[in-house]
Amino acid sequence: MPDAKLEIQMLHDRVLVRLTPEEGERRSTGGIVIPATAQVAKRLAWGDVLGVGTTVRTVKVGDRVLFNPEDQFEVEVHGQAYVVMRERDVHAMASERTEHGTGLYL
Numbered sequence: 001m002p003d004a005k006l007e008i009q010m011l012h013d014r015v016l017v018r019l020t021p022e023e024g025e026r027r028s029t030g031g032i033v034i035p036a037t038a039q040v041a042k043r044l045a046w047g048d049v050l051g052v053g054t055t056v057r058t059v060k061v062g063d064r065v066l067f068n069p070e071d072q073f074e075v076e077v078h079g080q081a082y083v084v085m086r087e088r089d090v091h092a093m094a095s096e097r098t099e100h101g102t103g104l105y106l
Helices: none
Strands: 014-019 045-052 064-067 073-077 080-086 092-094
Touching (some): 014 064
Antiparallel strands (some): 014 045, 064 092, 073 080
């Protein structure tokens, strides 16, 4: 049975996220180029939710979430890196469902 494909299902309050690739250099609003190696403070990252556990209440598959990648567990599946975290470690989410938004859009 080594050739059988097994579907990954998240348990409890866990969320499976695929990291959004970094663009490298960034530009400030004033037009200054910020190299990818420059790091002033801890930087949060955006990722796409691919799976949620049975007790996850707010985040849904397909949402984009903001989180601290340094505090999470990373897992590799077929050469692709994913992050596993608890729902409470998500700082914000971006989705098409507008219930209690900030007025900012990605």
